[in-house]
Amino acid sequence: MLEIAVRRRQGAFQLDVTLAAGAGVTALFGPSGSGKTSVANMVAGLSRPEQGRIALDGRPLFDAAAGLDLPPERRRIGYVFQEGRLFPHLSVRANLGFGLHRVPAAERAVPFDDVVAVLGIEALLERRPARLSGGEKQRVAIGRALLTSPRLLLMDEPLAALDAARKAEILPFIATLSRHFATPILYVSHSMDEVLQLADSLALMQNGRVAAHGAVEDLLARPELARLTGRGHAGAVLRASVVAHDDAAGITRLSFSGGPLLVARSPLAPGQRVRVRIAARDVALALDPPGRVSIQNCLPARVVRVGPAEDGLVDVLLDCGGARLWSQITPQARDHLDLRPGQPLHALIKAATIAAGDIAATEGAMPCASPSPRRT
Amino acid sequence: MPVLTPLEREALHLSLLVSGWAVAGSLPPGLLAAWVLARLRFPGKTLLDGLVHLPLVLPPVVVGYALLVLLGLNGPIGSRLHAWFGITLAFTWKGAAVASAVVAFPLMVRAMRLSLESVDHGLEQAARTLGCGPLRTFFTITLPLVLPGVLTGAILGFARSLSEFGATITFVSDIPGETRTLPIALYALIQTPGGDDAAARLCVISIVVALAALLASDLLARRLKRRLEG
Numbered sequence: 001m002l003e004i005a006v007r008r009r010q011g012a013f014q015l016d017v018t019l020a021a022g023a024g025v026t027a028l029f030g031p032s033g034s035g036k037t038s039v040a041n042m043v044a045g046l047s048r049p050e051q052g053r054i055a056l057d058g059r060p061l062f063d064a065a066a067g068l069d070l071p072p073e074r075r076r077i078g079y080v081f082q083e084g085r086l087f088p089h090l091s092v093r094a095n096l097g098f099g100l101h102r103v104p105a106a107e108r109a110v111p112f113d114d115v116v117a118v119l120g121i122e123a124l125l126e127r128r129p130a131r132l133s134g135g136e137k138q139r140v141a142i143g144r145a146l147l148t149s150p151r152l153l154l155m156d157e158p159l160a161a162l163d164a165a166r167k168a169e170i171l172p173f174i175a176t177l178s179r180h181f182a183t184p185i186l187y188v189s190h191s192m193d194e195v196l197q198l199a200d201s202l203a204l205m206q207n208g209r210v211a212a213h214g215a216v217e218d219l220l221a222r223p224e225l226a227r228l229t230g231r232g233h234a235g236a237v238l239r240a241s242v243v244a245h246d247d248a249a250g251i252t253r254l255s256f257s258g259g260p261l262l263v264a265r266s267p268l269a270p271g272q273r274v275r276v277r278i279a280a281r282d283v284a285l286a287l288d289p290p291g292r293v294s295i296q297n298c299l300p301a302r303v304v305r306v307g308p309a310e311d312g313l314v315d316v317l318l319d320c321g322g323a324r325l326w327s328q329i330t331p332q333a334r335d336h337l338d339l340r341p342g343q344p345l346h347a348l349i350k351a352a353t354i355a356a357g358d359i360a361a362t363e364g365a366m367p368c369a370s371p372s373p374r375r376t
Numbered sequence: 377m378p379v380l381t382p383l384e385r386e387a388l389h390l391s392l393l394v395s396g397w398a399v400a401g402s403l404p405p406g407l408l409a410a411w412v413l414a415r416l417r418f419p420g421k422t423l424l425d426g427l428v429h430l431p432l433v434l435p436p437v438v439v440g441y442a443l444l445v446l447l448g449l450n451g452p453i454g455s456r457l458h459a460w461f462g463i464t465l466a467f468t469w470k471g472a473a474v475a476s477a478v479v480a481f482p483l484m485v486r487a488m489r490l491s492l493e494s495v496d497h498g499l500e501q502a503a504r505t506l507g508c509g510p511l512r513t514f515f516t517i518t519l520p521l522v523l524p525g526v527l528t529g530a531i532l533g534f535a536r537s538l539s540e541f542g543a544t545i546t547f548v549s550d551i552p553g554e555t556r557t558l559p560i561a562l563y564a565l566i567q568t569p570g571g572d573d574a575a576a577r578l579c580v581i582s583i584v585v586a587l588a589a590l591l592a593s594d595l596l597a598r599r600l601k602r603r604l605e606g
Contacts, residue, residue, distance in 0.1 A: 046504070072504035073504050073506075085498050088521070089521060098503070098506050098516075099506030103507065128604075130604065145506070
């Protein structure tokens with residue numbers, strides 16, 4: 001458990017963060033300049049808060065009142081930086097061993113061969129960092145931090161410098177790390193896609209403060225936070241499980257409390273429990289079930305609440321078999337359908353709008369059996 | 377290759393000895409000064425920067441005279457060195473090494489400071505998060521990365537020491553076999569009627585030594601660079 005309660009003034013910018021992060025992946029999400037990296041640096045001991053306290057598993061790392069400020073090397077916190085920061089004069093093997101050799105043998109909880117296998121970097125061990133691709137560098141940087149058997153792993157936008165293909169290559173690795181090595185992760189990001197794929201809980205940062213903190217599903221479903229999560233990302237996150245694939249039709253059948261849900265063909269195995277994001281702007285409403293229509297999902301639902309018009313859009317909260325769905329429609333459509341709370345209707349969702357990036361595996365089977373599905 | 381005369385051999389040997397010690401002696405404090413100037417911010421930094429650079433802009437004779445006043449047998453430092461450690465600098469080859477070191481110091485500091493400033497501080501931070509203390513971080517990360525700069529500084533300092541004349545002759549005079557380095561021997565020969573041929577030979581020797589040092593440094597620098605690029 002990481003407990004943060006710190007304050008610092010940086011010029012006109014006031015950082016005032018209170019946050020408690022438990023096991024699993026906690027995402028620190030916010031626009032650039034909201035103070036995410038400052039928080040990570042304070043936790044790592046690379047910068048110093050003016051006031052407050054930081055403790056990890058009950059052990060204080062920083063306590064202004066007690067005059068305590070552990071140097072970074074004594075905090076046992078791994079840090080994966082945005083730019084990798086591999087040591088250019090050392091081979092990949094020496095980079096990986098750099099932190100490992102400074103951990104007492106009795107405290108080494110993360111086996112070298114295990115990390116190398118999970119990250120798929122066996123073939124790179126004798127190379128210099130200058131001869132690695134961006135994705136390879138980041139995998140080595142992750143391995144280097146993990147090998148110190150950290151009590152917490154900080155990741156500061158580790159994928160920001162990579163293109164989409166490299167991101168897709170590394171995301172699955174990170175998703176398995178926290179569970180596989182039982183290390184909590186504080187993941188700094190400004191990409192909601194990454195958050196959805198990785199995070200168990202989410203802290204939304206704005207102007208140096210944590211504006212909201214909770215489960216990813218809950219926060220993304222709150223329309224008043226849409227401003228922070230990005231209006232385009234507003235929507236519901238459902239818990240579901242993979243039922244079957246239909247390769248001929250190019251779709252995957254999921255099941256959730258509101259019924260079956262057809263989505264674009266997903267690579268996840270049947271039986272896998274998943275988290276599915278359904279963007280509010282992709283949900284259309286119909287009072288009667290439409291007849292012949294391309295839309296695959298027609299879910300019976302009930303109106304819970306109709307929000308006020310904002311930026312020319314109305315957020316409608318639906319109950320769909322106990323699950324919450326959001327729909328974003330125009331004020332004109334609202335008036336046309338005469339929506340009222342309690343009204344039964346149908347939520348229409350195109351299967352194609354729910355793509356692989358909207359579906360994230362949660363606890364259960366992990367894609368860990370094959371350590372390196374993709375390699376450059 | 378023509379065999380060197382005893383006089384030439386002696387001057388060459390003295391030059392290499394004096395320059396070698398000058399570089400070896402001023403490298404550690406030079407690196408420290410470079411690190412302080414590159415990394416720390418404190419009041420009076422400009423003054424320290426100016427002091428470090430002073431030997432570069434002062435006439436060497438002034439430096440030599442200052443050394444004579446401070447480190448001479450009756451000087452405030454020189455008398456104590458002699459009384460406590462039995463070390464005499466004035467009019468010895470050790471004094472010549474000190475004079476060379478002082479004059480070469482700013483050149484070495486400049487090269488190493490530039491190199492230190494170009495090292496990504498983020499790498500040092502990364503080393504800290506991996507469990508490395510500040511001193512260990514310096515020796516395992518910073519120093520290997522600035523090695524090319526240290527090498528450049530050392531070669532610059534060596535070359536400057538080889539050519540050192542003004543401060544040396546003022547501080548330790550011209551004593552054959554003790555302080556008569558290549559430039560001083562050359563000067564003495566020029567002052568002697570009929571010494572032209574011998575002077576020309578010394579000139580050639582000086583050029584060969586300087587060129588050899590430059591080539592060696594270039595080779596080393598290239599090898600270091602290749603190591604960084606994998």
